[in-house]
Amino acid sequence: MHPSYLGVFLTFARNSLIRDMTFRTNFLIEVVSSMSWMIMNLGFYTLVYQFTPDIEGWGKYEFFVFIATTMFVNSLVQAFFMPNAQELSELVRTGGLDFALLKPIDTQFLVSLRRVNWSSLGNFFVALVLLVYALPRIENFQLFWWQILLYPFYVLMGVLILYSIMITLAATSIWLGRNQSLYDFWFYITNFSRYPMEIYRGSYGEPLRNAFTFVIPILVVINVPAKILAKPFNSQGGGMAADWRFLALFTLFATAASLIFSRWIFKKALGSYRSASS
Amino acid sequence: MVQVPTRSCYPITLLGRSLDGAAPEVCRTTLYFPLIMNAIEIRGLEKSYRVYQKQEGLLASLTGLFQREYRDVNAVKGIDLDVQKGEFVAFLGPNGAGKTTTLKLLSGVISPSGGRATVLGHVPWERENSYRRKFALVMGQKNQLWWDLPAQESFKLHQQIYRIDSQKFNNTRDELVDLLDVRNLLGQPVRELSLGERMKMELTAALLHSPEVLFLDEPTIGLDVIAQHNIQKFLKHYQQVRGITILLTSHYMKDIAALCKRVVMIADGEIMYDGSLEGIIDQFSGHKVLTLQFAEERMPSDLSHYGEVLEIVEPKAKLRVERGEIAGVLSSVLASHSVADVSVEDPPLEDVIADLFKQSTNKQAETKAAAAQATIGK
CATH class of the missing domain: 3.30.70 (Alpha-Beta Plaits)
Structure with missing residues (x-):
């Protein structure tokens, strides 16, 4: 008999919520601090748009949609995967991974979703508000049914790509014994994903864009859903490679490849798990 | 695994034929006769680790960044062991003897460097789900319950993971918490429980899915005499009623004397003795x-x-x-x-065992010193 993965996940989510509610104040501080970080970000870009009408074809409100997309993806990753990836390193160091390996359930599933950081979902709602505010203010904006379908779908693809990168990084701690720079490294990489890919131009930008699209596909994470919603028809600069239809197709492949690769790394790493002495 | 049933069948078949000639009948029943089914079979099991040999001092640590010296630690050196279904076996041995490593190998947490083992017909380190629902591992030094939540929430999680039907889950949980006398603590966050109470909750969590094989790694470590006694009493009762196979490691002779008829003494990664507790005196003193x-x-x-x-x-x-x-x-x-x-x-058992451990630790220290000498010599 197979375990009910949904049932297990819901219990994880429920237990996390019970735990978060035990430490209420901590929970509220977390919500407020992550929200204010994103709102400060928004303020920063408002300042920038005082000096320019658009950045490589991204007007102010189009870019707000881009930021909202970043917030959706990040809040989902931070709520469901970030605390677990960070904890994996700790589980390896203390030998707590032993218990995960004993359970008759997929180990990657178990360590990836043990905790849900509910407070990170605060930003999800901020993003919703921002989206509702920014979309109607985009010039000649029209909403098509396929945008409503494709947008959440590609937000999900983005989350899965980021998850794959994160669990791959976290799995290295099984080999290294300890990998505490995980969060820093993560920040360095994902930093590149937070800007429209059109800005990566010139002799320095092109290789960067290609590397972060085709090698580590983090540029498609935000760009593809953001383009689908904010700029479904115009693809300025970058030619074919910036056309969302091509990118959307590529993203499907990139998501599948990232997931398969991360699973392979994870399994390989588990095979050489040494456990900590008790 | 039923081993060569045909052979054990012959004598009784002959007997059967000489009595009434109903050989096939008798033979068929005798197929079930060797119920000496091994729950655990271990052959030549080995585990060695490569550990980084850290030198003393800052300068040495810095050079260690570039040039590392490794040492191979043979934690388990070719163990052979058979444990029958329903046996309660104790692993006895000094710290670092390889007891915990053996338990971890048998639970599939780590993979061996050599040899083979089966538990209930499964190779543990293949980590099949069908195996993982048949056993449990409890470690006295580590806890698996959610620290900030009441134990009952962790139990519910186990119910989901092992997919225990709720009627059966409720019955098993109630039976266990009553036996261990912790029913009134179910709603208290685990971090607020005493060490003894926490161990009882850990045991409950591990037994919710009614495992056929239970590995216990120092379950009474750090507990006071009363708590130790309670856990012993519980384990004895539970093992007798359920007839499960238990492998236990402990430093407390009292645990072992109270629970296990069979003692396997491990020192320096090898089995030194396998038999009754009393037999140790005859053999080693x-x-x-x-x-x-x-x-x-x-x-x-x-x-x-x-x-x-x-x-x-x-x-x-x-x-x-x-x-x-x-x-x-x-x-x-x-x-x-x-x-x-x-x-x-006879001299007291504790003294005999302490002497034995001292000998094996000295031997270990000598081998280590010799290895270090060899490294310096290079």
């Missing part, structure tokens, strides 16, 4: 303790040539005498002194 109570007013002063003098409290003396010489010593003492009372006893 080369001496007996001779207590003499003298009737003379003055104790003889030259007792030391009979054996090692352990203690003198007039008019009594305790001597350690080689086992083979006990008869000779006794008769010569009786011949030359007037003795009021005599007793010959």
Whole structure:
């Protein structure tokens, strides 16, 4: 008999919520601090748009949609995967991974979703508000049914790509014994994903864009859903490679490849798990 | 695994034929006769680690960044062991003997460097779900319950993971918490429980899915005498009622004496002894303790040539005498002194085992020193 993965996940989510509610104040501080970080970000870009009408074809409100997309993806990753990836390193160091390996359930599933950081979902709602505010203010904006379908779908693809990168990084701690720079490294990489890919131009930008699209596909994470919603028809600069239809197709492949690769790394790493002495 | 049933079948078949000629019938029943089914079979199991040899001092640490010296630690060196279904076996051995490593190999947490093992017909380190729902591992030094939540929430999680049907789950949980007397603590966050209470909750969590094999790694470590006793009582009862197979490691002789008929002594990654607890004395203690109570007013002063003098409290003396010489010593003492009372006893089990452990630790230290010498020599 197979375990009910949904049932297990819901219990994880429920237990996390019970735990978060035990430490209420901590929970509220977390919500407020992550929200204010994103709102400060928004303020920063408002300042920038005082000096320019658009950045490589991204007007102010189009870019707000881009930021909202970043917030959706990040809040989902931070709520469901970030605390677990960070904890994996700790589980390896203390030998707590032993218990995960004993359970008759997929180990990657178990360590990836043990905790849900509910407070990170605060930003999800901020993003919703921002989206509702920014979309109607985009010039000649029209909403098509396929945008409503494709947008959440590609937000999900983005989350899965980021998850794959994160669990791959976290799995290295099984080999290294300890990998505490995980969060820093993560920040360095994902930093590149937070800007429209059109800005990566010139002799320095092109290789960067290609590397972060085709090698580590983090540029498609935000760009593809953001383009689908904010700029479904115009693809300025970058030619074919910036056309969302091509990118959307590529993203499907990139998501599948990232997931398969991360699973392979994870399994390989588990095979050489040494456990900590008790 | 049923081993070569045909062979054990022959004698009874012959017997059957000579009695009434109903050979096939008898033979078929005898197929079930060897119910000596092994729950655990281990052959030549080995595990070695490569550890980074850290040198003392900052400068050495810095050079260690670029040039590392490794040492191979052989935690388990080719163990053979069979454990039958329903046995309660203790692993006894000094720290670092390889007991925990063996349990981790058998639970599939780590993979071996050599040899093979099956538990209930499964190879543990293949980590099949079908195997993982049949056993449990409890470690006294680690906890798996959610620290900030009441134990019952962790139990519910186990119910989901093992997919235990709720009727059965409720029954098992109630039975376990009543046996362990922790029902009133179910709603308290685990971090607020005492060590003993937490261990009882850990045991409950591990047994919710009714495992057929249970591995216990020092389940009573750090507990007071009463808590130790309670857990022993529980384990004994549970094992008898359910007939499950249990492998236990412990440092407490009391745990082992109370629970296990069979003791496997491991030292330095090898099995030194496999048998009853009492048998250890016969095999490893080369001496007996001779207590003499003298009737003379003055104790003889030259007792030391009979054996090692352990203690003198007039008019009594305790001597350690080689086992083979006990008869000779006794008769010569009786011949030359007037003795009021005599007793010959085995030395206390704890002392025998402590001696054995000391020997094996010394041997380990010697090998390590030799290895270090060799490294420096390079």
